[in-house]
Amino acid sequence: MSITQLSLLEQAVFVLAALVLFTSFALLGQARLLSTIHLFAWQGLALALVSSLVATATNEPHLYLSALLTLSLKALLIPWMLHRLVRRLELERHAEPLRHPVMVMLAGTALVIFSYWIVLPIERLELAATRNIIAISLAVILIGLLIMVMRRQAVIKVIGFMSMENGLFLAAVAATHGMPLVVELGVAFDVLIAAVLFGVFFFHISESIESLDVDRLNRLRARDKS
Amino acid sequence: MADLLNSPAAWGLALVQGLLFLLAAPLLTAWVRRVKARLQNRRGAPLLQPYRDLYKLFAKEAMVARTTSGLFLAAPYIVFGSTLLAGAVVPLLAVNLPTAAIADVIVLAGFFALGRFFLTLAGMDAGTAFGGMGASREMLVSALAEPALLMAVFTLAMTAHSTNLSSVVAYQLDAGLVLRPSYLFALLGLVLVAIAETGRIPVDNPATHLELTMIHEAMILEYSGRHLALMEGAAQLKLMIYGVLISNIFFPWGIATEFTPAALLLGLVAITAKLALLGVLLAVAETVLAKMRLFRAPEFLNMALLFSVLGLLSHVILEVGA
Numbered sequence: 001m002s003i004t005q006l007s008l009l010e011q012a013v014f015v016l017a018a019l020v021l022f023t024s025f026a027l028l029g030q031a032r033l034l035s036t037i038h039l040f041a042w043q044g045l046a047l048a049l050v051s052s053l054v055a056t057a058t059n060e061p062h063l064y065l066s067a068l069l070t071l072s073l074k075a076l077l078i079p080w081m082l083h084r085l086v087r088r089l090e091l092e093r094h095a096e097p098l099r100h101p102v103m104v105m106l107a108g109t110a111l112v113i114f115s116y117w118i119v120l121p122i123e124r125l126e127l128a129a130t131r132n133i134i135a136i137s138l139a140v141i142l143i144g145l146l147i148m149v150m151r152r153q154a155v156i157k158v159i160g161f162m163s164m165e166n167g168l169f170l171a172a173v174a175a176t177h178g179m180p181l182v183v184e185l186g187v188a189f190d191v192l193i194a195a196v197l198f199g200v201f202f203f204h205i206s207e208s209i210e211s212l213d214v215d216r217l218n219r220l221r222a223r224d225k226s
Numbered sequence: 227m228a229d230l231l232n233s234p235a236a237w238g239l240a241l242v243q244g245l246l247f248l249l250a251a252p253l254l255t256a257w258v259r260r261v262k263a264r265l266q267n268r269r270g271a272p273l274l275q276p277y278r279d280l281y282k283l284f285a286k287e288a289m290v291a292r293t294t295s296g297l298f299l300a301a302p303y304i305v306f307g308s309t310l311l312a313g314a315v316v317p318l319l320a321v322n323l324p325t326a327a328i329a330d331v332i333v334l335a336g337f338f339a340l341g342r343f344f345l346t347l348a349g350m351d352a353g354t355a356f357g358g359m360g361a362s363r364e365m366l367v368s369a370l371a372e373p374a375l376l377m378a379v380f381t382l383a384m385t386a387h388s389t390n391l392s393s394v395v396a397y398q399l400d401a402g403l404v405l406r407p408s409y410l411f412a413l414l415g416l417v418l419v420a421i422a423e424t425g426r427i428p429v430d431n432p433a434t435h436l437e438l439t440m441i442h443e444a445m446i447l448e449y450s451g452r453h454l455a456l457m458e459g460a461a462q463l464k465l466m467i468y469g470v471l472i473s474n475i476f477f478p479w480g481i482a483t484e485f486t487p488a489a490l491l492l493g494l495v496a497i498t499a500k501l502a503l504l505g506v507l508l509a510v511a512e513t514v515l516a517k518m519r520l521f522r523a524p525e526f527l528n529m530a531l532l533f534s535v536l537g538l539l540s541h542v543i544l545e546v547g548a
Contacts, residue, residue: 004404011405018407018540025532102528109535116543135543 009057016050017133020170021112024143027163028108029101033094033155037082040159044074047166051173063178069188070169078162078195082155085199089206096153096213104150108143115139133174140167154205154212158198165191239485240323244314251313251459251466252276254501258465261509276462280455288451291352301348302449302456305341309460312337313467317392317474319493320482321399326392331379334391334467335372338423341460342368349445360444363520367429367441370527371422377534378415381408382475384541391475398478407544411537413476418530420468422523425461427512429523432461439520466501473500 006014023043030036048071055063086092098104115138122134144167147160165187172179179187202212209216256273263270290298315329346361383389385408386397422429425442434440446457474481480496482489518526 004401008403008405014540014544015405015407015410018410018536018544021540022411022536025536029532101525105528105532109532109539112536112539112543116539132544136540 007057009053013050013053013057014133016046016053017136017170017174020046020050020166021136021139021143024140024147024163024167025105025108027159028104028143028147028150029098031095031097033086033091033096033153034083036156036159037079037086040082040163041075041079043163043166044070044076044079047169048075050170051178054173054177058177060177062181063173065181066169066173066178066184069184073188073192074162074166078191081195081199082159085202086155089202089212091155091212094153096151096156098150104146108146111142111146112139115142134171137167137171137174140164140170143167152213152215154198154202154214157214158195162191162195236324236485239320239490240314240325243318243320243323243325244310247313247316247318247463247466247470248310248459250501251462252280254466254469254505255462257502257505258509258512261506262512265509265513276458280459283450283455283458284452286451288449288453290453291448293353294351294448297344298348298351298448299453301344301351302453302460304344305348306456306460306463308337308341308344309463309467312341313463315391316467316470317395317481318470318497319490320485321392321396322483323392326390329391331383331389331391331394332376334471335375335379338464339368339372345445345457348449352448354448356444356447360441360447363441364445367422367523367527370524371419371530374415374527374530374534375419375423377531377538378412378419381412381534381537381541384538385409385545391471395474395478395481396483398475399481399483406541408537408541409476411533411540413472415530415533415537416472416475418526418533420472421511422527422530424465424468426465426508428515428518428526431517439517441520469501469504470497473497473504 020043023039023046026039027036027043030039048067051063051070052067055061055067086094112135116135118138119132119135141164144160144162144164147163148157151157151160169187178184205214205217206212253273253276256271256276259275260270260273312334315325315334317323317326317329342364346364349357349361349364351357379389382394385406386394388394388397421427425432430441431439432442434443442461446454449457474497477500480492480500482493
């Protein structure tokens, strides 16, 4: 189905989904810690907008609720918690340039193409219009994974993890009009608890190795052995 | 279309459009400078100042260094000529003009490349350190900007099924308001390329002669008199061309599709408004941003390439469907 046959609202959903993908790429390339957190908040905002637009387009009021949940949790609360954490750990000016930026970006692009290739055989779906968004959400999940692999800073690894969760949420909204509310609440609570726990872990890591660079954890173990 | 190609009125219109490009280019530059001055709490030069500057430069004697070859003398005419030709094919007031037959984006990129080639050769010809430095930097920037430009253009071409500017604009007008993710990314990519190619602030500073970081100014340092006027005119034209490209491809509303006086007048008003708005945006961006280090320019252009590639991908994934 070509985009010209869709309503303006559905076109807006597509644009926002593409923006979510773009924020994933920006998260991958952004060196500054604080800007990364802000980008993550923008991604949450875009997701909330996608879900409320889908709610309007398909007339499913319970999606408004999950949009609200996404907005409050992923665009406001978790970024604020991470922000406070970074300030308490005095990492405001921390910047970690990506090693091999061009290769990593190319890998991200390859992941997008791969996820499109994966989604192509899917024929029957409830929503024909939002089918292709599944490719986007799969790409967001894989890029989240790539962020966790490529970045050394622990806070950014956590953000990569959360953006994977964003990709899952996008897939749920696009494929099945969102998850049942109970599941959604459970996931939201899970993510929140994870953020709190990660915060505690950050303190322990930074106390024991005086840095949040996770690569140093390997070195510590090597020294113990000898 | 065939009878239109031969009608003298249409050719006349194409000629008028080219002349309009030539006449309006300094005005756009002056407008950007003026808005920028206002934003910095200065009064700024009047809008006619670039015309006065050009007039003054044309009246002055042209000094040429002893060490230069004939290339140095020929370069301003080639640079200006190729830029003017590039301007003549871009639809400014109306689509489907006779010049639309060569209004291909790849031709446009070729005209720019020709001008740039001679500009850099001329920069190196005098044998000064600055000239060579500026030339190598210009080549660094353009080598990275060109793929991004072409990728953005291919994104448009995949939608409109043509690389012809006039057809792309006409297709856009026909389709009406369609929100396309690919166009958003192509627009962002093209804006970044335009900033790099016209030497505006995050990449190059158009208002400096003193910094060691200059790119465009370094190459034309040896020129004076009418040669300098031609070089400056070419730079102003290039800014205008990119402005018209961005505003007419992505926001084509108002451009004339028939050659009646009312439609043409509407086209003129529309393009003036669009360029004025674009000029304000450029001035604001230049006031807010600081110039980056030269070695960060590749990152900036990688970003442009990323935008263009994302545009291409989102076209394939989201817009075509299977």
